[in-house]
Amino acid sequence: MPKLFTRSGKKNNFIKKKPQPRPWGAVHNPLPVQGTWCPLPMDKPLAFITFAFVLFGLIFTYSSSAFDSISYFQRQVLFDILGIASALFLWQFYDKLQKLWIFKPIHLMYVTWLLLTIVLFTKPIANVHRWIDLGVFNLQPSEIAKVTLVIYVADYLSTVQGKLSKNWMLMIKPLVVTAITLGLILIARDFGTPALMTVVIGAMLFAAGAKIKHLAVPVLIALPVAVQQLLFVPYRRERLFSFLNPEADPGGIGYQLTQSFMAVGSGGWFGKGLGNSELKLEYLPAAHTDFIFSIMCEEVGLLGAAVLLAFFCWLLVRGISLARVARNNFNSLLIFGLTITICVQAFINMAMAIGLMPTKGIALPFFSYGGSSVIMTLVMMGILLNMAASDSAPKTPLREDFTHYKTRNR
Numbered sequence: 001m002p003k004l005f006t007r008s009g010k011k012n013n014f015i016k017k018k019p020q021p022r023p024w025g026a027v028h029n030p031l032p033v034q035g036t037w038c039p040l041p042m043d044k045p046l047a048f049i050t051f052a053f054v055l056f057g058l059i060f061t062y063s064s065s066a067f068d069s070i071s072y073f074q075r076q077v078l079f080d081i082l083g084i085a086s087a088l089f090l091w092q093f094y095d096k097l098q099k100l101w102i103f104k105p106i107h108l109m110y111v112t113w114l115l116l117t118i119v120l121f122t123k124p125i126a127n128v129h130r131w132i133d134l135g136v137f138n139l140q141p142s143e144i145a146k147v148t149l150v151i152y153v154a155d156y157l158s159t160v161q162g163k164l165s166k167n168w169m170l171m172i173k174p175l176v177v178t179a180i181t182l183g184l185i186l187i188a189r190d191f192g193t194p195a196l197m198t199v200v201i202g203a204m205l206f207a208a209g210a211k212i213k214h215l216a217v218p219v220l221i222a223l224p225v226a227v228q229q230l231l232f233v234p235y236r237r238e239r240l241f242s243f244l245n246p247e248a249d250p251g252g253i254g255y256q257l258t259q260s261f262m263a264v265g266s267g268g269w270f271g272k273g274l275g276n277s278e279l280k281l282e283y284l285p286a287a288h289t290d291f292i293f294s295i296m297c298e299e300v301g302l303l304g305a306a307v308l309l310a311f312f313c314w315l316l317v318r319g320i321s322l323a324r325v326a327r328n329n330f331n332s333l334l335i336f337g338l339t340i341t342i343c344v345q346a347f348i349n350m351a352m353a354i355g356l357m358p359t360k361g362i363a364l365p366f367f368s369y370g371g372s373s374v375i376m377t378l379v380m381m382g383i384l385l386n387m388a389a390s391d392s393a394p395k396t397p398l399r400e401d402f403t404h405y406k407t408r409n410r
Helices: 044-064 069-097 105-121 141-160 168-187 192-207 212-231 234-244 255-266 292-324 329-353 371-391
Strands: none
Touching: 044 069, 044 292, 044 371, 069 371, 105 141, 105 168, 141 168, 141 192, 141 329, 141 371, 168 192, 168 212, 192 212, 192 329, 212 234, 255 292, 292 329, 292 371, 329 371
């Protein structure tokens, strides 16, 4: 029988120990054989947030629809199924799809520009050209543009990161691509999406190392366009003035915002209960789309709205945390860009509903009824899950020109 201890009293570590038997019913998991497919791990916080948003999005779609709840609910279930299927596919295979020719970022932009051009010649819906009728649902190319533009900018900035603070001309190429994309969306009489994506692309440039004084130049160039769209387009000017003083015409241009205030205020702390909204009964226009947050405040109260806000803040913090530990510059910028696209859009929608911003046709991610919005939001979550899973693999050092957030402008 071997001795476990030497005369000095120290444990003999060279003695071969008898292997312990596995518990009854335990399954032996051998290492994956080279060439076989092994599923990527799932980031549990992102998965839980996505599941919660989809579940409660369906509940409030049904609850906020006044007289045709079943029809809206069934179609929203279909949109969620398509979106979840896309998210699950991208979670496992997005990093592999990037190697295909069609999924190169610049080629995605060409397809996006083609769709944004085609939609200008389609039949108008609600007096605007924003949707392409596919029979099953209406495709909104501007929703696709949000994703493809972030992918392109992240890909470009990953190659020049660390150089933007020294050479501001490197910003010209992504800014030109952004201007073309947002210009086509603006021609379709959509001002909300260009405003949102201007904030997102500006944040991505800043995160990549661009200085504030350099970002001020394109902002000053775009400012006259924004002023022209807000002050010289009649219906946008009326919306702006109604935002500044909705009580001036509560039965006219200020009607929607006034009804939204009534819905939010009447909910109190705990709300009236699911399905008990009164303002959805054709008092508040777009109750199940752009102003679904107002109905949520009426039915679940201030505490329910605070929980929703906390979940979006959780998603923002989780996304930024993943971006900071990403294994390369592209993953970092893509995670950051997609995360703030979803969260900033949500914050704008909620601010619009409570009168902190002028009313615009910006959906609440996961909650507002609509096929393109729901599907593309879940596509973004699928890409985030793939990036998080890829970064959980053994890390490789970042390039030497990676700009740390503490020394980005030094």
